[in-house]
Amino acid sequence: MPHRGDRDPAVPALTGRKGILHPDEQARHRTLHRLPAGPAVAHVIDWYWSVRWDLRGRPPYVAEVLPFPCVNVTFEHSEAKTGGFVNGVCTTKFVRELSGVGHTFGIRFRAGGFGAYTGLDVGEFRDRAVALAEVLPDADRLTDAVLAESSDAGRRDIVESYFARVTMDPDPNYALVRSIIDAMATDQALTRVDQVTERFAVTTRTLQRLFRRYVGAGPKWVLRRYRLQDAADLLAHGRIDDLAALSAELGYYDQAHFTREFTAEIGMAPLEYAKQSIRSRNEVTAKLLPGAERIPEQFR
Template sequence: MTAADDPIAPVPVPALADQKGILHPGEQARHRALARLSAGPRMAEYVEWYWAVRWDLRGRAPYFAEVLPFPCVNVTFERTETQSGGFVNGVCTTKYVRELSGEGETFGMRFRAGGFGAFTGMDVGAFRDRAVALSQVLPDTDGLTERVLAASANERRRAIVEDHFAGHRAAADDTYRLVLRIVDAMEHDPELTRVDQITDRFDIPIRTLQRMFRRYVGAGPKWVLRRYRLQDGADLLARGRTDDLAALAAELGYFDQAHFSREFTAEVGMSPLEYAKNTLRSRNEVTSKI
């Protein structure tokens, strides 16, 4: 079996040029630094990668970073002027907006879709659109946030987190493996645009699929599928794909351009063409300064 065949093989960390899900990526890059680290072998079954964001906007206006979140749980360790501590961040079904002000940092572990539910045995649907204190969810984490933030290097922070969590041994879970296979297909096969295509491909009843996704992913399969296609659309628009929005909408599985534009505008806060122009303008500003 190759890594491509195994739903829980180590996930390569995407290059920072791969900014899918990040809205206005060029503009964001001017306000914060982002780094990613691969998951270690002890946690790779459940964690995709670790990430770190740092910013120093002292003497500057706050910046509101916007993201179309992936269907996964993030555990974060944060030290900011407005919010500090350890948190379990459930799947966010709307655009996520984070105010960056003063000086701050966040170190996070991004679980695989379904990974937090499989690792903890919890119903992830209970955390949808919520951030809960880490110690309330996992009581054995007292002091973990302080140890993580006391370390300066991201690699050391990853080691502290993995040393703490790797002692937990979750039971083998075939349903989790199936969830991983389905989510991987949703994310990487652009021809999958309807839930009935999923139920046919994986020979699974719709009700069973919905229950699995609530328990492990935290959101329904239709939302997950639409979120991936919307992320695809935002990414293509940010790269300059504006010549034929009707064709783009069809590729993404929308009935027509009007349906795509309405959903995009509702989720992102501006029309597809406006978003593309905004992103291009920001990229040109960065290029001119270089």
């Protein structure tokens, strides 16, 4: 098992936007800040994230995300809800309406990390959000402390002190899951489960069992999710020159298959998503170009 302080080169940059749908448009309605995990918990936690919004006097905004295959623990204070929550793997597009004023501080666990830390079958949390107090001891006090703290760095210190209390024994199954997940996330040539089983010398049944226990979703779904995230990210950055070639790169049988799956998951066809992303980016650019003195405060 990797040492606690190890950071995988496969982990996306803290400034990355992969998984966030319509990222430039979202940035006009909320702020997003990420903090790295400390060495005591980096074996199970990817990073911390903080979202704040103030839409008082403005219409509500519907934020959409194509989530990663991992558990998030969140601490939220908003008009909609307040408290601490365990959010299992979300197998559909995540949609959240932001209104009024609020903030959320989140812990993004590594894929498999929450299951390794708690010993729980993460499949039980799939497509569900449950109160943190139902899962972890002393969670009410943890939630109160996090919500009472005003700074993100302070919140990170509080949750790291809590999660670092448990010393985990080496878990070869979790180490294997981590290696497989890292390969799935970064190697676009991996598009089929049989490729994974051959590369890592495991049976399909063993792979499915490990993924249910640690990840919360099956290996086929995880592969498709990573490739759809790749597609949305490339399209948002203007990759629209050859959709047939893009479909093939991501392992789809043909462009029609890719278009159907993308539309079903994202809610619009690939080309329309790309055009909408470009329009949003151009709107932001038009506001920024006149000069730094005119840059809106939320973009500084």
